[in-house]
Amino acid sequence: MKNSIYSEEHRIFRDAFRKFIAREVAPHLGAWEEEGTVPRHMWTRMGEQGFLCPWVDEAYGGLSADFAYSIIINEELGKIGAQGFMVGLHSDIVAPYINSLGTEPQKKKWLPGAVTGEILMAVAMTEPNAGSDLQGIRTKAVKDGNNWVINGQKTFISLGENCDLVIVACITDPDAPNPSKGMSLIVVEDGTKGFSKGPRLKKMGMKMSDTNELIFEDCRVPLDHLLGTENMGFAYLIQQLQRERLICSIYAQTASEAMLEMTVKYCQEREAFGVPIGRLQHNTFKLAEMATEVDIGRNYLDSLLTRHMEKKAIMKEVSMAKWWLAETANRIAYTCVQLHGGYGYMEEYPICRWYRDVRVMAIFAGTTEIMKQIIGKKIGF
Ligand SMILES: Cc1cc2nc3c(=O)[nH]c(=O)nc-3n(C[C@H](O)[C@H](O)[C@H](O)COP(=O)(O)OP(=O)(O)OC[C@H]3O[C@@H](n4cnc5c(N)ncnc54)[C@H](O)[C@@H]3O)c2cc1C
Numbered sequence: 001m002k003n004s005i006y007s008e009e010h011r012i013f014r015d016a017f018r019k020f021i022a023r024e025v026a027p028h029l030g031a032w033e034e035e036g037t038v039p040r041h042m043w044t045r046m047g048e049q050g051f052l053c054p055w056v057d058e059a060y061g062g063l064s065a066d067f068a069y070s071i072i073i074n075e076e077l078g079k080i081g082a083q084g085f086m087v088g089l090h091s092d093i094v095a096p097y098i099n100s101l102g103t104e105p106q107k108k109k110w111l112p113g114a115v116t117g118e119i120l121m122a123v124a125m126t127e128p129n130a131g132s133d134l135q136g137i138r139t140k141a142v143k144d145g146n147n148w149v150i151n152g153q154k155t156f157i158s159l160g161e162n163c164d165l166v167i168v169a170c171i172t173d174p175d176a177p178n179p180s181k182g183m184s185l186i187v188v189e190d191g192t193k194g195f196s197k198g199p200r201l202k203k204m205g206m207k208m209s210d211t212n213e214l215i216f217e218d219c220r221v222p223l224d225h226l227l228g229t230e231n232m233g234f235a236y237l238i239q240q241l242q243r244e245r246l247i248c249s250i251y252a253q254t255a256s257e258a259m260l261e262m263t264v265k266y267c268q269e270r271e272a273f274g275v276p277i278g279r280l281q282h283n284t285f286k287l288a289e290m291a292t293e294v295d296i297g298r299n300y301l302d303s304l305l306t307r308h309m310e311k312k313a314i315m316k317e318v319s320m321a322k323w324w325l326a327e328t329a330n331r332i333a334y335t336c337v338q339l340h341g342g343y344g345y346m347e348e349y350p351i352c353r354w355y356r357d358v359r360v361m362a363i364f365a366g367t368t369e370i371m372k373q374i375i376g377k378k379i380g381f
Pocket residue numbers: 122123124125126129130131132133155156157158159203206211360363364365366367368369370373
């Protein structure tokens with residue numbers, strides 16, 4: 001199944017990208033974790049190499065590459081524990097909004113910078129009082145002359161500090177019979193008067209990614225910063241979720257694979273009672289169970305990636321993958337730390353960071369419970 005979406009060019013690209021990140025990303029992950037962010041020059045370095053938004057049309061500076069290139073980039077970053085870099089968010093979650101909804105001038109203005117890494121992109125839906133229940137957002141945008149005037153607050157926004165552009169979900173028709181019919185997506189650029197970024201939030205994991213509150217106080221942006229049609233924002237957000245949750249699923253699966261690999265190695269080397277700990281039957285069985293789950297996860301994910309590339313509507317299946325792969329990664333993280341014993345609790349051992357980092361995978365981009373709600377609806381409840 002997996003080979004069906006990859007050509008020789010994809011394999012060459014994967015090899016080149018793997019070498020690039022082994023040289024320029026992996027050695028710095030610890031420092032970025034300490035710093036709480038990834039330095040800006042790393043983004044432009046990625047851009048120079050064609051590793052950001054490779055799918056963007058050549059007319060806007062991209063490579064017109066297919067989705068398999070995005071899969072490769074996210075998989076390889078996932079395998080080395082660089083999901084907190086947030087490349088997937090910028091390249092494959094936010095920039096596609098500009099591409100699919102933007103007017104020609106909007107695309108010309110923002111896409112080339114997304115490709116070079118000079119315009120980092122974030123999306124702001126969540127608010128202090130509304131996360132899962134997106135229809136409960138309160139940030140408002142009202143028209144005043146040639147401007148939208150935005151007031152409100154967003155929270156937990158990834159790339160919130162470094163972003164040069166943020167797509168903000170706003171209520172534009174408070175009288176709509178249903179908030180989902182009165183929401184719009186509006187682009188706000190960094191430096192716009194009335195737009196400020198709160199201090200970086202201190203998180204349990206994914207510490208290299210900057211996550212912030214964003215504040216809008218009489219923030220005026222031109223009317224032509226509206227993305228797509230007014231009051232269609234909620235429908236657009238739903239449309240984009242299939243790809244967004246597939247990217248999250250890639251990160252969860254690659255995390256499980258990486259954690260299993262490092263734990264198998266540890267269990268071969270560490271001895272207790274005169275044998276490698278992996279040979280103690282309880283541990284062999286734990287490793288066998290994890291290997292089974294990782295294999296099932298990989299096959300299911302690959303089948304969905306193929307179907308997504310065939311432009312199939314697989315929202316139910318992607319919701320299944322998002323929750324199951326995230327929960328599996330968390331179960332695997334727990335067992336892998338256990339198999340490392342006390343060393344698993346030490347920062348010096350990578351499994352310690354993985355354990356923290358995978359926790360959020362069952363929370364962001366739609367929680368496990370929300371995924372089950374979607375699946376429930378699709379199967380008739
Ligand atoms: C590190 C990180 C990065 C993030 N990045 C972004 C970002 O870039 N942009 C952005 O907009 N948001 C971002 N988020 C926000 C994220 O999407 C939300 O945290 C998530 O959707 C959950 O919303 P909430 O935190 O308000 O929890 P709540 O919605 O308050 O949920 C609390 C609990 O109640 C459960 N619950 C809620 N509704 C139901 C229901 N109907 N049935 C059963 N259980 C339910 C939830 O599953 C959860 O367990 C990020 C979050 C984190 C932690």
